[in-house]
Amino acid sequence: MPNRIVSSIQNIGHRVIESVWRLGVASRFFILVLLKSGTSLRRFNLVIRELYFTGVLSLIIIVVSGLFVGMVLGLQGYETLQKYGSESAVGTLVALSLVRELGPVVAALLFASRAGSAITAEIGLMKATEQLAAMGMMAVDPIARVVAPRFWAGVISMPFLAAIFSVMGVFGGYLVTVVFIGVDEGSYWSQMQSAVDFRFDILNGFIKSCFFGVAVTAIAVFEGYDAPPTAEGVSGATTRTVVTSSLVILGLDFILTAFMFRGVS
Amino acid sequence: MQRTTMDLWVGLFVIIGIVALMVLSLKVGNLNVYNPSQSYVITGNFENIGGLKVRAPVKGAGVVVGRVTDIQFSTQTYDAVVKMSLDSRFTFPKDTFASILTSGLLGEQYIGLAAGGDDVMLKDGDKVMKTNSAMVLEELIGRFLFDKAAKDDSL
Numbered sequence A: 001m002p003n004r005i006v007s008s009i010q011n012i013g014h015r016v017i018e019s020v021w022r023l024g025v026a027s028r029f030f031i032l033v034l035l036k037s038g039t040s041l042r043r044f045n046l047v048i049r050e051l052y053f054t055g056v057l058s059l060i061i062i063v064v065s066g067l068f069v070g071m072v073l074g075l076q077g078y079e080t081l082q083k084y085g086s087e088s089a090v091g092t093l094v095a096l097s098l099v100r101e102l103g104p105v106v107a108a109l110l111f112a113s114r115a116g117s118a119i120t121a122e123i124g125l126m127k128a129t130e131q132l133a134a135m136g137m138m139a140v141d142p143i144a145r146v147v148a149p150r151f152w153a154g155v156i157s158m159p160f161l162a163a164i165f166s167v168m169g170v171f172g173g174y175l176v177t178v179v180f181i182g183v184d185e186g187s188y189w190s191q192m193q194s195a196v197d198f199r200f201d202i203l204n205g206f207i208k209s210c211f212f213g214v215a216v217t218a219i220a221v222f223e224g225y226d227a228p229p230t231a232e233g234v235s236g237a238t239t240r241t242v243v244t245s246s247l248v249i250l251g252l253d254f255i256l257t258a259f260m261f262r263g264v265s
Numbered sequence B: 001m002q003r004t005t006m007d008l009w010v011g012l013f014v015i016i017g018i019v020a021l022m023v024l025s026l027k028v029g030n031l032n033v034y035n036p037s038q039s040y041v042i043t044g045n046f047e048n049i050g051g052l053k054v055r056a057p058v059k060g061a062g063v064v065v066g067r068v069t070d071i072q073f074s075t076q077t078y079d080a081v082v083k084m085s086l087d088s089r090f091t092f093p094k095d096t097f098a099s100i101l102t103s104g105l106l107g108e109q110y111i112g113l114a115a116g117g118d119d120v121m122l123k124d125g126d127k128v129m130k131t132n133s134a135m136v137l138e139e140l141i142g143r144f145l146f147d148k149a150a151k152d153d154s155l
Helices: A002-035 A038-042 A044-054 A056-084 A087-128 A131-137 A142-181 A185-195 A198-226 A231-261 B003-028 B137-154
Strands: B039-046 B057-060 B063-073 B080-087 B097-102 B109-114 B130-132
Touching: A002 A142, A002 A198, A038 A044, A038 A142, A044 A056, A044 A087, A044 A142, A044 B003, A056 A087, A056 A142, A056 B003, A087 A131, A087 A142, A087 A185, A087 A198, A087 A231, A087 B003, A131 A142, A142 A185, A142 A198, A142 B003, A185 B003, A198 A231, A198 B003, B039 B097, B039 B130
Parallel strands: B057 B109, B097 B130
Antiparallel strands: B039 B080, B057 B063, B063 B080, B097 B109
């Protein structure tokens, strides 16, 4: 009996040590990517190629979901606000929820599942087919040549995608409430403009999306580079990328919101 | 895919992204109306600020001219010291009246500035002498009941 207790405590300890060890490896890998990103900034063509795959190809899903999220926000906001006779505030509701929260967060979640998983699968498969090892044999550093350009492309494209998402959402809200339902156009824009502040709302939303971009792509490239070089390993790593980065986005969003909008310091 | 096509798409993507950021700051955030880099700060003592919050708008004739930047309680005068940052394009006379108003029935509270007739204008760091507190519903009802009781007595 005592043996079983000891072994279950050992089990807990083993898991804790394992996860701390993994976090340490991930942090060292992250610093290594930052140190070796000089090459990708000098040869910017590598980053442009990855920008096409992570940024441009994510554009469709970001534009469509931004539009629909804004339309739903406008519809639901109108339904609730008209009970209190303040349906002119629907522009404020749509813009503030998009710029502060939904824009950065939903765009980052979509980005994690659209681009993050692709990055992990690509790097993982390169490792499984020993392309990374072959690069190492040719004295080409795989971190500088493969990982760093993907990382920087993700970091650059994330704030743009979040901004496009917010703009499409505001436009979607405009389409539903002003064009279809018939809220006054002037009050839609003017109430929005008087409530949304540049530094407090838009700049903070932008900073949030930059944080999310770094988090998602760092997780994606690490999971890909760390994947066991088997078909099963690559698929597991891709799943882990989506799950971990979604959880990290939501947790990070709570922390950033607490610091930015509640004045916790 | 051709290098040039890829470059074209990435260029378009970056341009769309920058345009989106510009639309957000200019159309949604209305950056040009209130530029905090050129502003001056005035203070006012209010007996009761009600539900006024930091970053509430300061309006002159209903137009946003600035924002509340700081609210402190003064232990010398036992009232609230409200700091307002106003756009330096809008100057107000020294005897301007500052009152805490409510937009709509349940709306947010803001500071309304009603210009006086003085020739001297308010400068950075000046204090508004004439202030009017926020309406507190309980006080209002209390006053109404008190008046009613006084009227009933006189009958």
